[in-house]
Amino acid sequence: MVAKKPLSTASKKSSVTSGEKPRSATPSHMPDARECALLLLRLIQAKESDSGKPLSRFRIAEISLRRMWGRHRITPEFIGDVNEWLLRAGRVLFFAGSSYGVILVSAVESWSRLTSKWIAPETEKALAGACDFSALEELLNASSGAAEDDA
Numbered sequence: 001m002v003a004k005k006p007l008s009t010a011s012k013k014s015s016v017t018s019g020e021k022p023r024s025a026t027p028s029h030m031p032d033a034r035e036c037a038l039l040l041l042r043l044i045q046a047k048e049s050d051s052g053k054p055l056s057r058f059r060i061a062e063i064s065l066r067r068m069w070g071r072h073r074i075t076p077e078f079i080g081d082v083n084e085w086l087l088r089a090g091r092v093l094f095f096a097g098s099s100y101g102v103i104l105v106s107a108v109e110s111w112s113r114l115t116s117k118w119i120a121p122e123t124e125k126a127l128a129g130a131c132d133f134s135a136l137e138e139l140l141n142a143s144s145g146a147a148e149d150d151a
Contacts, residue, residue: 029070033078036069037085040093040102043068057103065100 031039040060048055065074076095083093090105116123125131 031069033081034085036065036078037082037089039068040065040082040086041089041091044091044102055102056107057101059096059099059101061099 043060044055044058047058062074066072071078079093079095079100086093086102087105091102092105092108093100093102122131126133
């Protein structure tokens with residue numbers, strides 16, 4: 001049996017030529033809010049180009065935003081700063097529980113409008129400290145409300 005020689009570093013295939021995905025390098029630049037907005041808009045542009053149709057709304061995982069923006073965490077303040085730039089493109093980014101959503105402002109403007117006058121008596125009681133919020137507790141149950149309305 002013949003012993004195999006260890007491969008020298010020069011003769012090893014690089015991860016790029018072997019078909020493996022290259023590992024991300026540690027970023028040397030952390031994009032600012034404007035640059036992050038531009039990267040997100042570029043992602044939208046790429047997806048729209050690939051699918052052949054416009055995206056009026058979509059969701060994106062926080063991990064995707066952190067990777068794309070080179071950040072370990074995303075603060076609500078930073079999302080606000082990114083939104084200042086996204087609004088110029090007519091879009092809004094928001095946190096939706098387990099992921100983020102992006103929507104066209106024009107799509108939101110066509111939604112039904114609610115005003116506080118619908119519950120003016122309850123609002124007055126709440127502001128006077130006389131509201132019985134226990135009667136409203138069931139509204140916090142996700143299975144009541146919207147899910148029943150959709151059925």
